[in-house]
Amino acid sequence: MSESEPGPAPEVFAPVKAPVSPTQASEEVEFVQLLTPEGERVEHPDYSFDLDDEAIKGFYRDMVMVRRIDTEATALQRQGELGLWASLLGQEAAQIGSGRALNENDMVFPTYREHGVAWCKGVNPLNLLGLFRGVDQGAWDPRDNNFHLYTIVIGAQTLHATGYAMGQQRDHAVGDENGEATIAYFGDGASSQGDVNEAFIYASVFNAPVVFFCQNNQWAISEPIDRQTRIPLYQRAAGFGFPGVRVDGNDVLATYAVTQQALKRAREGSGPTLVEAYTYRMGAHTTSDDPTKYRLSEDLEYWKLKDPIERVKAYLARSIGVEHEFFEQIEAEADQVAATLRAGCLAMPDPKMTDFFEHAYVEKTPQLVEQQAQYNAYAASFEGEH
Numbered sequence: 342m343s344e345s346e347p348g349p350a351p352e353v354f355a356p357v358k359a360p361v362s363p364t365q366a367s368e369e370v371e372f373v374q375l376l377t378p379e380g381e382r383v384e385h386p387d388y389s390f391d392l393d394d395e396a397i398k399g400f401y402r403d404m405v406m407v408r409r410i411d412t413e414a415t416a417l418q419r420q421g422e423l424g425l426w427a428s429l430l431g432q433e434a435a436q437i438g439s440g441r442a443l444n445e446n447d448m449v450f451p452t453y454r455e456h457g458v459a460w461c462k463g464v465n466p467l468n469l470l471g472l473f474r475g476v477d478q479g480a481w482d483p484r485d486n487n488f489h490l491y492t493i494v495i496g497a498q499t500l501h502a503t504g505y506a507m508g509q510q511r512d513h514a515v516g517d518e519n520g521e522a523t524i525a526y527f528g529d530g531a532s533s534q535g536d537v538n539e540a541f542i543y544a545s546v547f548n549a550p551v552v553f554f555c556q557n558n559q560w561a562i563s564e565p566i567d568r569q570t571r572i573p574l575y576q577r578a579a580g581f582g583f584p585g586v587r588v589d590g591n592d593v594l595a596t597y598a599v600t601q602q603a604l605k606r607a608r609e610g611s612g613p614t615l616v617e618a619y620t621y622r623m624g625a626h627t628t629s630d631d632p633t634k635y636r637l638s639e640d641l642e643y644w645k646l647k648d649p650i651e652r653v654k655a656y657l658a659r660s661i662g663v664e665h666e667f668f669e670q671i672e673a674e675a676d677q678v679a680a681t682l683r684a685g686c687l688a689m690p691d692p693k694m695t696d697f698f699e700h701a702y703v704e705k706t707p708q709l710v711e712q713q714a715q716y717n718a719y720a721a722s723f724e725g726e727h
Contacts, residue, residue, distance in 0.1 A: 475687060495536075520608035593649060
């Protein structure tokens, strides 16, 4: 081509839409919903809630308890008793709804925020605090409650979950309604991680019995959801070859129904499902974060009107006539749980350095034995000093 000839026309890209606030975006979202923010039951063509009002009262109690635990843990951190805390404020329905859909033999792979799911699986809340207090690295045995240790590395647990689910498959624990399944929790920010996408590939190709449960709380620390994806997160599942569904993550009834169906598919051998629970992080990412620096206060106020606990309370009070005494009893019980949690946290003994050698491997390696002996000799050299 000569210098006088025109060059090729520049490639034209579709314009990028201006980012919108979560408040604006939420007005355009379609999802599975069975209980409105006003506390009214609604129908959905594909999902239904098949439990009675006593179960809903139980869900209400669960959410109040875990919010009170969360509030107490945040206070403990502010008072210097915890090094850090990752709040679940606003995500109670997503966690309790999905947690109560699990069977005893289903395995959970959490992030570091699934305090509500831990509650559903019977993990002592005090054990969660040990990690954040720095006295242990997770003091519960995953085999006791089928609830794995918290994972700090963003998205890594999705690969662990997929591998575990493939193990369930090979152990012939899948294939009917009594089968086992695995659920992996992660956030909208983690959906951008390579580990998560690799887990999707393996789960799809091997038809693994795993549910990927994404709590889309709109923020990956200070990055909004529009920086993570150009399409709704649940639609990504289609590209990997398995179903995806978006549920109102502030609706505990819908979250239960959707997760229950996804787990049923997995247990019966129909493979993975991606559930996107569309919710909102009402607190900070962790206690080291200041969300006022990057998000609008009007968004927070907007989402407070969709509070997952208040909508259930409205249903119980208005639709089935639950008396005020019930709610007072739950609050009193929550206060007692918080008091017990605080006392237990403050009473935690400081860790011994030798404990790290005891819990590194099932059987100590020669190198570890040598290192322990060296440390013991070093520590003994200080004995008798004041």
